[in-house]
Amino acid sequence: MKSIAVLAPKGCPLTSVSGPLEMLMLANARSERTRRLELALVSADTAAIACQGGFQLQGHIGLDDQTQYDCVVIGAIGPPNKESLSFDPATVQWLIRQHQGGARLVSICTGAFLLAATGLLDGRRATTHWAMASVFTQLYPLVLLDPAQMVTMDQTLWCSGGASSYQDITLLLIRDYYGDAVAEQVAKLVLIDLDRTSQLKYMHFIPARQHQDEIIHQVQNRLEEDWRSASVVSLAEGVHLSERQFKRRFKQATGLSPLEYLQAVRIEHAKRALAHSQTGIEQVALSVGYEDVRFFRKLFKRQVGVSPSEFRDKSRF
Template structure:
């Protein structure tokens, strides 16, 4: 029998706790069915700092079974999603940080769900190790924790008894990973079918929309960004954009990178890919039409660019995300 301890803190997402508890309960049902046993394979318990209930971000209360000071040895400690993400200073030197560190030092595998990776990163345990988190918070995570090897495209990362999962629904992949490791592949497969999860989906890249923020104060670069957006259908070059804002290509590239954190070419490609995503999701335009609308006469070049940014071909992307009422 494997002990799964789930950490509950004020402000966590209640679903990241309840869904894990329910998934392991389903795993126990299938374990008994497949093995003809009366015993459960997993036990889930909830822990809070003082053993008292905590209030989640949706104002629901979570009732724990024990506190940090109780001597309970776990096989896994799971950190829930946090929303909103607390400031780094409010997490530093808290009893929760010390508890997570002690659990890992004792041999417990520590896992985070979604933005729970921010709390895990505060412990220092992710420094020099691979991690992932919700793709929407990539920039914030990289800024706060530059020593972490962030693999934002992955749904799960695992290294040295530390597991991180991506955006919220990736918690199901985390649960299936534990079920497979501590049960059997057959058990994990049965659970995946029961909860309608594709166990072979290992990337959150197709779901990650490009986010363009114009919160810098460089007026020339803001002008360049608007020029790129307004001329996506033209086969413009970066030198042409630099000329438009009256800067040398070299100086323009340096200024653009300093202002946006992106090279001009990568920024332009992301604009084009995001425009293509929108059309694939909301229209029935063929691939050649979409390609021309974002400045590519050669649709094969567009297909290569699109797959590099999304990990899917345009056809695969449309099949998965087309949002028209009548398909």
């Protein structure tokens, strides 16, 4: 019988562990006996598993158990902190041994940080929660991170994006182990779509402010007030730098070119206008600094993953 273990890291959000287990149990209940999987909850904790918010889990197996699993699902670790992030070495080594023994490793949300700590993701595609992408790339620069993706699958290393994306990646596992019919049944039972592929429409632009360049901080402050009419040329002139010097210095500080940064700020304002008003697309484009509506639509879809009208429809509840 094939087996899947769900690994609960210390301090994990409860749903990143209980959610995949519940979906897999639903799949087991709707599958032929010969296709059912053996499910296990595992953890390095010897007593009850301490989860985020003070909740606890019990009934788990310790990592000293010698079972070789076909798949290990790694729960999220909560919001990681670059300065204090560390993992239990025994857990990291256990994951490496499981992978060497043939297990598929599947991370949920920020569980990708624990998976990356094994070194197995170096040179491989991965995703994690979009808001944690900057911290992730600083810690694991060798990983080919694509935070726009809801799910990445690089051979036997799978990753999912935000907290609720455990549903998407667990459905893919169910489809793989149980077949399409069972996956569709489970999707209907838990009321989720089978076609979510991108995190783009959920992402918000978070300006990089951790740098120490005071001149670029001044430019960013100006952009918060003057994002409609600002241009790269006027921004460079405002801090007495040549356009070439300004572009290089800005990108070094923020990770984006001035134009990319300005476009991201404008699109964020456009998203708010679309979500909270009935203003036409043409008027929204003009209000955020784009007279060319066709260009605005193209830029919006590239950054958000859906058209302005689709975004408006999905943003209304």
